[in-house]
Amino acid sequence: MTAAYPTGTFPATFIGGAAGLWRIDRSTAIAGGEPLPRAERLEVREGIAPTSGGVWRLAGVAGHTRYVGRAEKTALDAASPPLGRPEATMAALIPIRKSPAWWAMPQDERRAIFEARSHHIADSMKFLPRIARRLYHARDLGQPFDFLTWFEFAPEHAGAFDELVAMLRAREEWTYVERELDIRLTR
Amino acid sequence: MTAAYPTGTFPATFIGGAAGLWRIDRSTAIAGGEPLPRAERLEVREGIAPTSGGVWRLAGVAGHTRYVGRAEKTALDAASPPLGRPEATMAALIPIRKSPAWWAMPQDERRAIFEARSHHIADSMKFLPRIARRLYHARDLGQPFDFLTWFEFAPEHAGAFDELVAMLRAREEWTYVERELDIRLTR
Numbered sequence: 001m002t003a004a005y006p007t008g009t010f011p012a013t014f015i016g017g018a019a020g021l022w023r024i025d026r027s028t029a030i031a032g033g034e035p036l037p038r039a040e041r042l043e044v045r046e047g048i049a050p051t052s053g054g055v056w057r058l059a060g061v062a063g064h065t066r067y068v069g070r071a072e073k074t075a076l077d078a079a080s081p082p083l084g085r086p087e088a089t090m091a092a093l094i095p096i097r098k099s100p101a102w103w104a105m106p107q108d109e110r111r112a113i114f115e116a117r118s119h120h121i122a123d124s125m126k127f128l129p130r131i132a133r134r135l136y137h138a139r140d141l142g143q144p145f146d147f148l149t150w151f152e153f154a155p156e157h158a159g160a161f162d163e164l165v166a167m168l169r170a171r172e173e174w175t176y177v178e179r180e181l182d183i184r185l186t187r
Numbered sequence: 188m189t190a191a192y193p194t195g196t197f198p199a200t201f202i203g204g205a206a207g208l209w210r211i212d213r214s215t216a217i218a219g220g221e222p223l224p225r226a227e228r229l230e231v232r233e234g235i236a237p238t239s240g241g242v243w244r245l246a247g248v249a250g251h252t253r254y255v256g257r258a259e260k261t262a263l264d265a266a267s268p269p270l271g272r273p274e275a276t277m278a279a280l281i282p283i284r285k286s287p288a289w290w291a292m293p294q295d296e297r298r299a300i301f302e303a304r305s306h307h308i309a310d311s312m313k314f315l316p317r318i319a320r321r322l323y324h325a326r327d328l329g330q331p332f333d334f335l336t337w338f339e340f341a342p343e344h345a346g347a348f349d350e351l352v353a354m355l356r357a358r359e360e361w362t363y364v365e366r367e368l369d370i371r372l373t374r
Contacts, residue, residue: 003328003329003330004329004331005329006284006287006290006326007287008287008290008291009326009327009329011329048329050237061326061327061329063290063326063327064290064291064292065293065294066253066294067294068293068294069293069294069295069296070293070295070296072293073293097193100193100194100195103193103195103250103251104195104251105251105257106252106255106256106257106259106260107252107253107254107255107256107298108256108257109256109257111294137327139193139196139248139250140196140248140250140324140327140328141190141327141328142190142191142192142196142198142235142248143190144191
């Protein structure tokens with residue numbers, strides 16, 4: 001199947017191995033099973049790489065918003081920094097899988113848990129523009145995770161990043177997370 | 188990348204070629220460019236087949252709802268017939284790609300066009316339980332279409348199916364469809 005991704009989508013492959021811009025400082029299984037096999041470095045490759053020389057490989061596609069409405073998008077777009085800022089020498093890759101109960105819910109109920117009850121967007125906004133973020137969707141790719149979220153920040157904001165993930169993990173939305181990894185990186 | 192699709196997802200590959208349960212009666216490019224190369228038959232294969240002996244190949248993954256709310260889901264689930272009914276000897280495969288303008292909109296604006304202004308769910312409901320349907324998502328797979336919709340119906344409901352597609356094509360939602368094929372089949 002020749003993959004030709006349309007404008008507005010951002011396919012990427014995260015390859016853990018001996019090479020890559022990012023050094024893997026630690027890799028933790030937060031919920032649901034095994035961590036990934038140990039690797040020294042991470043390469044972020046544009047496109048979906050079907051094979052690689054790495055120890056592990058995760059892929060996803062960033063694209064259109066799934067829950068964000070117009071007012072939220074306007075606020076997010078204005079406050080969100082780009083990836084690749086020179087001062088953002090730290091990163092995190094957080095793969096998660098949500099439960100069958102989450103995916104069985106219709107759109108309105110998932111949105112209600114996500115925002116009305118867990119304030120995912122509103123409360124994450126407070127961490128902008130310190131933390132840059134891109135959400136990759138992986139469920140339709142038959143990957144072991146539904147989402148891979150990539151974050152970049154300066155060392156002085158590492159504490160704020162910890163606060164952000166602790167906040168999200170304490171909310172109702174996270175009761176539907178059945179597998180989660182937390183991979184921290186430095187370049 | 189070993190694909191392991193979770194429960195609740197239905198990956199499928201549609202293969203046009205010399206083999207398969209379905210005879211291709213006609214294949215029309217409704218909008219935006221070329222039809223698919225001519226093929227006699229269609230095989231619907233479970234899973235994402237990376238290669239095949241076919242003339243053409245389209246793949247997608249059915250799964251969770253993207254716009255449907257709880258009340259709509261309850262009504263749809265009650266009225267929707269299963270695939271594979273013995274009397275449903277006719278089928279249609281309708282691949283579509285929506286425009287960059289569609290995908291650039293946030294969720295609430297897409298939903299408003301889809302249902303509040305185009306009545307996609309409410310008006311399609313009138314055609315149940317005559318027409319069985321499964322929606323495959325293909326955008327995240329780097330496919331040339333965003334959606335592949337598969338329909339099955341008895342010959343006596345072929346007229347109703349034509350009415351359904353004509354109705355959808357006349358609505359505001361369809362102004363965002365930039366490529367569409369219409370493949371009709373019999374078994």
